[in-house]
Amino acid sequence: MTIHSNPTVDDVAKLAGVSTATVSRCLNNPEKVLVATRKKVQVAVDELGYTPNFGGRYLASNRSRTMGAVIPTIENAIFARGIQAFQEVLANSGITLLISTSGYDPQLEFENIQALVSQGAEGLLLIGTARPKKTYEFLKLRNIPHIIAWNHRRNREHLYVGFDNHFAMRELTNTVLNMGHYRIAIIAGPTVNNDRIADRLSGAQDAIKKATGASLIIKFSHSNSSPILAGQAFEELMALEIRPTVIMCSNDALAVGAIMRARDMGINVPDDISITGFDDIDVAEIVTPSLTTVHVPHRRMGQAAAELLLSIRAGKTDQKSIKLETRVVLRHSLQTKK
Template sequence: MTVTIYDVAREAGVSMATVSRVVNNNPNVKPATRKKVYEAIERLGYRPNAVARGLASKKTTTVGVVIPDISNAIFAEVARGIEDIANMYHYNIILCNADKKKDKEIRVINTLLEKQVDGLLFMGGAVTEDHQQAFKTANVPIVLCATSDESEEIPSVDIDHESAAYDAVMKLIENGHKRIGMISGTLQDPANGYARFQGYKRALESSGIAYDENLVRIGNYRYESGSEAMQHFIDMEVRPSAIFSATDEMAIGAIHCIQDNGLQVPEHISVISVDNSRMASMVRPQLTAVAQPMYDIGAVSMRLLTKLMKKEHVEQSKVILPHDLISRQSVANISK
């Protein structure tokens, strides 16, 4: 038979109101009484009915998280930051994978809202009008995590992707590279794609290097697309001396393609990227990369959402976290 709050109260010799206060972490319970209630809960195997509690309080203490690709280590690190802060503030997480597909993102958003989540964290690509429409129907706070919308109407936490790409390409230029190829994400993606492409162009222009569209290949963030793009560059009559990749995974595909063609990194071609996932230090040579503070992006996003859910004062609804350039062994200095 299902154990009820009445059974726990009778076992502990206290009122049902006292059990309720203990279960809901109300501080107005004596330590000895709290201990007695917890012991009764453990003996009886009592589990609070989350649905009933939600109906009574109109809160489910649950947050929905839309993640673009659950197999990507970068997003896994963001999710860890989200979960750690959620646990700290006693929220549960419903994590949904959207496969970087707009239709699925919209469907997942609506499904989470139907489940009466108290708030929503959205990680994805472009925030389209369809996304905006789905968000407008929500009666709960929403925070964009590792992305942002052009209107800047929705609270968000991210890095400056254009600046991150600029710093990466400038690292190559400072090391004497002038013919620099780029393996880009889709330009419809405002962050990992378009913004990083703009940072690449700005670095070239600020250094007096003409932009050449033949030195840009569009990938899909996967290892295979990095390898395919690199093969294109190797087959060019005059190949680039360095490659800037929009993501680590494509960069590693490029490194392996270079090596498969009998060339070496960085002796023949240098490679740099943005992300600094765990893979960056696993590949050989280790990958020089601009580091996104992925755990912090997740943690700060969740903390911002808790403030919005609790209707606390928020000083800044658009948060830009700093990035850092981690130098390893994949970039050669050819200016000497």
């Protein structure tokens, strides 16, 4: 087997009988090259199986054509869907996605961000607002364009593409209250390093505070979306002498866990107790009873984040945060309380 290093612009140029500059132009600004020349070059490129060397390209142009995303985990439908859309939009502009997962650990997120930046990421997609100051300082120091998604804040220091978790949960809670529920329990993942859950919780509390005669119990699950732990929490709530009339879960995965445990325990949802979720993932429709939840436009969020990052890259300077709307989806797991 002959050892042959990858073809370079020089090889292509020689084969096509043009200069390296022309080859480069064919690749980057084809409109500046005569169609006939372009064709010759294309033939040479195909024949050699040439693809530009990234290092050389990046070094010469100072552009990596790469964007990074640091998310808690891909193994969660809500992130998977948004990231998929994010990647699609980037790919349409010839940008490759660098991906990294932090497992909800802010320190690991920081290291991942550094790694992605040193890999040349031209911009970053980050989830939520909960991270140490040093992370933001690093982003500022290195002047890295970044989008904070899955949540929203009014401040103008960062760009947000997300929705108002607090508001959405308040809306859902109001719906629940209006349906006559008065003893509300919440099963929530840990709020440490998770502003989305913290916001949802405070949203529910807000609504309940304003309602008269409604009470609240909060149970924390030890994992953000473990159906099994949610089942455990559900059991504890059912063991109470005065049972809640409704259990609101901080996301659909927990709600599904609660519903499953109810089924195992012979408790009827929603006749004996109502349950709600948050996110509107696929399972919400599949589970029995189907889940009342808050619909979140994950795909649009990913798309919008990518578009924002691309327009910053293109030099547009006055970008604004984007707030997406959510809506309560009524299904069978929530029932009027008589």
